[in-house]
Each structure stands twice: as C-alpha cells, then as structure tokens.
Amino acid sequence: MFYRILRQLTVQGRLIGAFSLILCLMVLFIPLVDSINLTLTSRLQQLANVDVQFDRQLLIASREILSVRVNLLRYTNDLALSPAEALTNIEAAKQNLRTVQSLKISAEEAAGVNRLLEGLQSYDAVIRDIQRAKEGNRESDIPSLVSKAYFYASDLELEIGQALRRSEARIDASNQETSAVARARLMAFQWAYLGLLVLAILIGFVLERSITRPIEDLQNGTESFRADRQPTNIQEAGNDELTRLARSFNQLTEELSLLYQNLEQQVSERTQALGASFQISQRLASILDPQTLAASIVDEIKNAFGYYHVHIYLFDEGHENLVMVGGTGEPGEIMLRRGHSISRGKGLVGRAAENNQIVLVDDTRADTGWLPNPLLPDTQSEVAVPIASGENVLGVLDVQENQKSGFSPQEVSLLQAIANQAAVAVQNSRLYISAQHKAEIETRASQIVQRIQSATTIEAVLQIGLQDLSKALGARRASAQVGLGSEKAKKTKIA
Numbered sequence: 001m002f003y004r005i006l007r008q009l010t011v012q013g014r015l016i017g018a019f020s021l022i023l024c025l026m027v028l029f030i031p032l033v034d035s036i037n038l039t040l041t042s043r044l045q046q047l048a049n050v051d052v053q054f055d056r057q058l059l060i061a062s063r064e065i066l067s068v069r070v071n072l073l074r075y076t077n078d079l080a081l082s083p084a085e086a087l088t089n090i091e092a093a094k095q096n097l098r099t100v101q102s103l104k105i106s107a108e109e110a111a112g113v114n115r116l117l118e119g120l121q122s123y124d125a126v127i128r129d130i131q132r133a134k135e136g137n138r139e140s141d142i143p144s145l146v147s148k149a150y151f152y153a154s155d156l157e158l159e160i161g162q163a164l165r166r167s168e169a170r171i172d173a174s175n176q177e178t179s180a181v182a183r184a185r186l187m188a189f190q191w192a193y194l195g196l197l198v199l200a201i202l203i204g205f206v207l208e209r210s211i212t213r214p215i216e217d218l219q220n221g222t223e224s225f226r227a228d229r230q231p232t233n234i235q236e237a238g239n240d241e242l243t244r245l246a247r248s249f250n251q252l253t254e255e256l257s258l259l260y261q262n263l264e265q266q267v268s269e270r271t272q273a274l275g276a277s278f279q280i281s282q283r284l285a286s287i288l289d290p291q292t293l294a295a296s297i298v299d300e301i302k303n304a305f306g307y308y309h310v311h312i313y314l315f316d317e318g319h320e321n322l323v324m325v326g327g328t329g330e331p332g333e334i335m336l337r338r339g340h341s342i343s344r345g346k347g348l349v350g351r352a353a354e355n356n357q358i359v360l361v362d363d364t365r366a367d368t369g370w371l372p373n374p375l376l377p378d379t380q381s382e383v384a385v386p387i388a389s390g391e392n393v394l395g396v397l398d399v400q401e402n403q404k405s406g407f408s409p410q411e412v413s414l415l416q417a418i419a420n421q422a423a424v425a426v427q428n429s430r431l432y433i434s435a436q437h438k439a440e441i442e443t444r445a446s447q448i449v450q451r452i453q454s455a456t457t458i459e460a461v462l463q464i465g466l467q468d469l470s471k472a473l474g475a476r477r478a479s480a481q482v483g484l485g486s487e488k489a490k491k492t493k494i495a
Contacts, residue, residue, distance in 0.1 A: 010240045015059070018207050019052065022200055054103055054167055057096040061116070062160045063241075064093035065123075069153050070245065072127060076134075076146055079248070083127050090124045106170075112163045116156060123152040214242035218249060231257045294326025297422050301399065302328045305411070308402040309376050311335070312387070313342065313349055314395035314426065320344050322353055322396060331375035347371035349396045352384035356393050359384040360412060362405040378402040383412060385419040387426065394426050 071086040097120070100113050126149045133141040214235075221232035231254040234246040298310040311327035324340040326332070345354040348370060352359045360383045364370045370382070379400040387395040397419045401407065407415075 015207075016056075018203055019056075021203060054100055054105060054109070055164060057100045058160050058164055058167075061093040061096040062157060064089040064096065065120075065153055065156050065160075067241070068093070068123065068127075069150070070248075072130070072146070072149060074248065076130065076142065077252075079251075083131050086127055087124060090120055090127070094120050109163065109166065112159060112166070116159050116163075119152055119156045119159065123149065123156065126152060211242070214240075214246060218242075218246060221246075221249060221253070225253045225256075229257055229260045293422075293425055297397070297418070297425075298326045298328045298332065301397075301415075301418065307399050307406075308378060309400045311398050312395060312422070313353075313398065314387075315344075315353070315393070316341075322349055325395075331373075334375060342371070348382055348384040349398050352386050352396050353393050356386050356388050356391065358386070358412060358416060360407060362407075376400060380404045381406040383407050383415060385412075385415050387419045387423045389423045389427060394423055397422060 068086045068089040071080060071089060072083060074080040075083045075086065094117060097113050097116050101110065105113070126145055130142060130145045130149065133139075133145060217234050221234045224230070225232050232250050234250055294312045294314075297312055301307065301310045309328055309331060311332055312325055313322035314325050315321070316323050321341045321343055324335050324342075327335055342349050344350050348359045348361060348367075351369065361367045361370060362381050364372075364379055364382050373379070380403055381401045383399050385397045385399075386393050387397055397415065399407070399415060
C-alpha cells in the first residue's frame with residue numbers, strides 16, 4: 001500500500017519528501033545533541049541554505065533535461081504536435097540554474113553553472129532548428145539535428161554530474177572536518193543515531209524500490225519485446241514520470257509490433273506472388289493449344305492474385321485488331337461469345353500494343369483514353385501489359401482492379417514477367433500448330449502419291465487425285481480435263 005502511495009508522487013516529490021523526513025527526524029534529536037549544537041548548527045545551516053539547494057536545483061535541472069530528451073523524442077516521432085513541452089523543460093532548467101547562481105557558491109561552481117546555461121541556450125536553439133526543419137518538410141536535416149541535440153543533452157548531463165561530484169567532494173571534506181570536532185561528543189548519542197540510521201535506511205530502501213522497480217519493469221519489457229516482438233504490458237499503476245515513460249513505451253512497442261507484422265505480411269505476400277508466378281510459368285510451358293493456353297493464363301493470374309478481372313487479347317491476321325481470346329468469369333464468357341475486339345491504338349489495350357509499353361492507370365475514371373466496359377462496372381484501376389517477343393507484339397495482357405491504385409510496382413513487374421512467359425508460350429503454340437499442319441499435309445501428300453502409283457489407268461489416277469486433293473483442300477467440287485491426240489478431250493469430274 002505504501003509503495004502504491006509513493007507511485008502516485010513524482011520522483012522529485014519523493015526525493016524532496018525523503019529529505020524533508022530526514023530533516024524532521026534530525027530536528028527531533030535537537031535536545032539530545034544540544035551539547036554539539038554550536039559545532040553542527042553552522043554545518044546544518046550550510047546544508048539547508050547552500051549545499052542541499054545546490055544539489056537539489058542541479059538534480060531538478062537534470063530531470064528537466066531528461067524530460068527535454070523524452071519530449072523531443074515524442075515530437076520527432078510525431079507523438080507530440082510541437083516541441084513546446086521540451087522548450088518549457090529547458091526554461092525550467094534555466095530557472096533552476098539561476099536559483100543556483102543566487103546561492104553562495106564558489107567561483108568554480110559559478111563557472112560550471114554559466115557553462116550549463118550556455119549549453120541550455122544551444123540546446124534550445126537546436127530544438128527550434130528541428131521544429132523549423134520539420135515545419136519546412138526538410139526531413140533529411142532532422143536526423144543530424146536530433147543527433148546534435150542528444151550531444152548537447154549528454155554534455156549537459158555530464159556537466160551536472162561533475163558539478164554534483166564537486167559539491168559532494170566539498171561536502172565530504174566539510175563533513176570530515178566537522179566530524180573530527182564532534183566525534184567525541186557524538187559517542188554518547190550513538191545509539192540514538194543508530195536508530196536514526198536504521199530508519200533512514202528503511203526510508204531509503206523504500207524510496208529506492210519505488211524508483212528502481214519501474215526501471216526494472218522497463219528493462220524486462222525491453223528484453224521481452226526484443227525476444228518475441230510482441231507489445232509490452234508494463235504496469236502503469238502510478239502518476240509519476242516513470243509511469244508516463246512506461247505508458248509511452250507500451251504504445252511504442254504496440255506500434256513497432258504492428259509495423260513488424262505488416263513487414264512480415266508484405267514479405268509473405270511477395271513470396272506467395274513469386275511462387276504463383278513460378279507455377280504459372282511451369283503450366284504455360286506445358287500447354288500448346290491456343291484456347292487452353294489463354295484460358296489457363298487468365299485463370300491462373302486471377303486465382304493467384306485475386307484481381308477483379310483478367311483477359312488476354314491477340315492480334316488478328318491483319319495485325320490491326322486485338323481479338324479477345326481469354327477472360328475470367330461470366331463477363332469473360334460473354335465477351336468471348338460476342339467476339340470482343342479492340343482496334344490497334346485504341347484504349348489502354350490498344351495503346352499498350354501500339355507502343356509496346358506497359359500502360360498503368362491508377363484511376364481509370366480520370367483517364368480520358370480509358371474505354372469503359374458495361375460488363376465490368378467496378379473497374380477503378382487497370383494495367384495493360386504487352387505480350388511481345390522483342391519488337392514483335394503478339395497481344396496484350398489486361399488486368400483490372402475494383403480499387404484505385406490497385407497495382408504496386410512489384411505486381412506490375414510480375415505481370416510483365418508473366419506476359420513475357422505468355423509470349424513464349426504463344427509462339428510455341430503457333431509453331432506447334434504450324435508444324436502439326438505441315439506434318440498433316442505431308443502425310444496426306446504421301447498417301448495420295450502411294451494411291452496414284454497403285455492406279456492402272458489415267459482415269460483412276462485422276463479419280464484418286466481429285467478425291468484426295470479435294471478432301472485435303474476442303475473443296476466442294478473438283479474436275480480435270482485431259483486431251484489425247486486428236487481425240488475429243490475427256491473430262492473427269494468429282495462432285
């Protein structure tokens with residue numbers, strides 16, 4: 001319970017309270033140490049008026065400088081609207097140091113205080129430079145300015161530490177001198193002071209635990225976050241600076257954890273897309289039928305990436321119109337039945353085929369050259385990728401999405417790779433069909449020659465030749481006339 005009460009106080013309040021309590025206990029022992037009052041009164045007065053205030057003001061200034069660093073970190077991380085809190089802390093630290101200047105301190109200590117004030121002035125200027133850089137969108141200048149600010153903060157903390165050590169050394173020297181005079185008299189009251197010491201130790205232990213325990217929690221939270229990248233849940237039961245620091249750290253780890261998850265998701269999606277591209281390339285290499293090839297390409301792309309619609313166009317024999325040969329879903333089937341085609345150079349598809357370049361439109365409704373399709377009313381972004389072998393454009397791979405800016409640069413690169421693979425597959429398919437047709441013609445020609453060689457009359461030769469040629473050429477009617485000498489020409493007709 002006492003620990004929870006302490007956590008409701010600031011660290012400064014706890015330190016002041018501890019000092020105040022110790023001073024009160026010492027006052028209670030004034031009747032017991034009346035005999036050494038003349039020896040110790042001057043020393044206690046010095047502690048109360050100069051040394052303690054000197055150390056106290058320096059500690060407060062050190063705390064304000066630490067708060068400056070924390071508030072500056074919040075501002076640079078966009079957790080604060082302005083560096084006003086940091087500048088307020090600097091002004092408070094200056095006021096503490098001016099209070100120290102009003103004390104009766106040595107020339108060396110006064111010089112140290114002046115150096116601290118100059119350092120705070122430089123620190124203030126750097127923070128204002130950071131504010132101007134941030135307001136002026138000069139993001140590249142901010143890291144160097146922040147590093148410079150941290151350098152000033154570290155220098156100030158080092159200077160304060162040195163001043164405190166000098167003060168401690170001076171106080172120790174003075175205490176030793178005083179102790180030498182009062183040691184004999186204090187022996188009679190050693191048990192009383194022993195009790196006071198035990199009480200001070202207990203107070204110090206409780207005070208130390210109220211400060212170090214939250215720091216340990218922060219350290220454990222840091223180790224835990226570094227191990228599993230999960231948001232920390234450091235206890236925030238209090239209203240002091242360490243509680244606010246724990247709250248800020250919990251928020252920071254939550255944001256970092258979300259960032260890690262997003263990065264892992266992006267890596268996973270990228271890996272999945274590359275795997276899908278590899279699978280598509282493997283399937284395309286094994287398909288030789290043009291219709292099956294086109295249907296396989298669009299289906300594989302849609303299944304792998306989940307796009308709104310995918311279809312493929314190939315040039316006709318005149319190389320003037322792009323005829324749709326494959327499309328996904330019911331709209332694709334309808335357009336295939338209608339023989340959907342696009343003229344060369346018209347729309348995004350025609351433009352990609354004309355220039356042999358990728359055409360990407362993040363907002364189709366804002367593009368004047370976009371051709372809307374009533375069968376695809378939800379299209380908001382579109383990319384047309386040429387299916388080309390070098391400078392020879394065979395067709396276009398067209399992909400549409402139902403959201404604006406639906407294609408990342410990585411996705412466009414993958415689609416281009418798939419289109420290149422499709423170009424190779426289309427060429428292979430055409431070469432296969434041409435070779436198959438040539439082989440079929442050669443086989444039929446061989447069969448016709450064999451049958452003609454087996455015929456015994458001219459009429460049989462003509463009959464066999466006309467029948468087989470008409471079948472091979474797909475003719476509905478064939479005839480031949482042969483003239484022999486002066487006889488009338490004979491005519492052989494195959495209907």
